[in-house]
Amino acid sequence: MHTYKVQPIAGNPDWDAIEKTELTHALWLPRPDGMRAFGQLCYNQDALKVRLTAHEKNPLARSLGLTDYVHIDSALEFFFSPLPDDPRYFNFEFNLRGTIYLGFGFDRYRAARQLIPDYRSLFSVTPFQFDGGWGIDFVIPVSFIGIYLPSFKLEKGLVLRGNFYKCGEETEPPHYLAWNPVEWETPEFHRPECFGQFRLE
Numbered sequence: 001m002h003t004y005k006v007q008p009i010a011g012n013p014d015w016d017a018i019e020k021t022e023l024t025h026a027l028w029l030p031r032p033d034g035m036r037a038f039g040q041l042c043y044n045q046d047a048l049k050v051r052l053t054a055h056e057k058n059p060l061a062r063s064l065g066l067t068d069y070v071h072i073d074s075a076l077e078f079f080f081s082p083l084p085d086d087p088r089y090f091n092f093e094f095n096l097r098g099t100i101y102l103g104f105g106f107d108r109y110r111a112a113r114q115l116i117p118d119y120r121s122l123f124s125v126t127p128f129q130f131d132g133g134w135g136i137d138f139v140i141p142v143s144f145i146g147i148y149l150p151s152f153k154l155e156k157g158l159v160l161r162g163n164f165y166k167c168g169e170e171t172e173p174p175h176y177l178a179w180n181p182v183e184w185e186t187p188e189f190h191r192p193e194c195f196g197q198f199r200l201e
């Protein structure tokens with residue numbers, strides 16, 4: 001099980017100074033040539049801040065609507081369980097257009113999609129491109145998590161369980177990358193028993 005140390009910040013993140021962890025596990029299919037993906041986290045008392053990046057040629061980005069499925073496009077994803085004694089988790093999934101799929105629940109079959117019309121503003125969703133790749137910045141406010149889990153606080157010593165993912169079910173070629181390995185016979189990211197740890201410093 002991998003562990004990532006989440007650093008506290010004041011003000012806006014300096015992503016160049018924040019640990020970047022690579023999604024080294026290619027699952028179920030070979031890694032496409034040249035593809036690499038990374039996750040970064042930091043926090044303050046008000047929000048968890050996330051940056052996901054991918055080195056990917058010609059990312060697929062068709063999904064635009066609130067009810068679309070972004071995992072069939074080129075997608076970057078962050079799954080996390082906020083409380084150590086509660087098995088439920090959020091899955092934040094984005095494509096290059098900033099289209100979101102957001103779920104909350106116990107697993108793929110016991111989770112509900114969360115339809116939030118103003119999600120771009122609420123989560124400060126910022127997609128970006130660079131030479132040879134793309135990424136997404138977003139924040140997850142404590143006030144939002146508190147709607148589901150009123151006791152939640154971001155504070156030193158808290159251990160979140162979760163994973164970073166990169167996928168594309170209908171890209172050419174299809175691919176599945178993960179930070180923490182997923183031991184399952186068919187493509188399936190919704191395996192909370194395979195989550196790693198995000199430890200707040």
